[in-house]
Amino acid sequence: MEQLKILVVDDESRMRKLVKDFLVKKDFAVIEAEDGEKAIDIFFADKDISLVILDVMMPKMDGWQVCREIRAYSQVPIIMLTAKSDERDELLGFELGVDEYISKPFSPKILVARVEAILRRTNGFAADDVLKAGAIEVNKAAHEVRIDGKSVDLSYKEFELLTYFIENQGLALSREKILNSVWNYDYFGDARTIDTHVKKLRSKLGDKGDYIKTIWGMGYKFEVED
Structure with missing residues (x-):
């Protein structure tokens, strides 16, 4: 079975590596982007991305704008990461079409569990359902x-x-x-x-x-x- 591809977007290389390591252990293919502009370039160049993990605070283009750009063309699941716990940010994320919202610091195991749950539901339905x-x-x-x-x-x-x-x-x-x-x-x-x-x-x-x-x-x- 072909690996599902996940785009991880975060300006902290340590955070990207942490998330990538846990996802790779679960047999996902991971593509990294260190800022919003690169994330957009990668997303539209690669048509097989199954899910996006997206940090809010980033240089060049923040996570909100990346989400807006993606949502204008695609309904791919998006998990938003943020250092803030402000509920207004959370509600804004859902208004923009974010599917899950996780505040830092978080458990990588919980993040992977949510990734698996989303992909299981989006890819695992019976064909005649x-x-x-x-x-x-x-x-x-x-x-x-x-x-x-x-x-x-x-x-x-x-x-x-x-x-x-x-x-x-x-x-x-x-x-x-x-x-x-x-x-x-x-x-x-x-x-x-x-x-x-x-x-x-x-x-x-x-x-x-x-x-x-x-x-x-x-x-x-x-x-x-x-």
């Missing part, structure tokens, strides 16, 4: 969403969230349950992460965004109207 809810059709194998037959571009986490909603139609889902199920047990976020993603998902679904009902004080329910 298609979900339908009203006018929405989700093809988990192709990682594709269609509404009334027209393709809709979602980020990795928006896709996961929509899939989770459809698989749990009619159930009242608390924010905590959604966090645990979609972001996994090792994500230390808060309810605003869910609200931010639901807002963006509703917007991208157009009038079908009304399928996602808000349960005030608790969470959400996905319900297709007749």
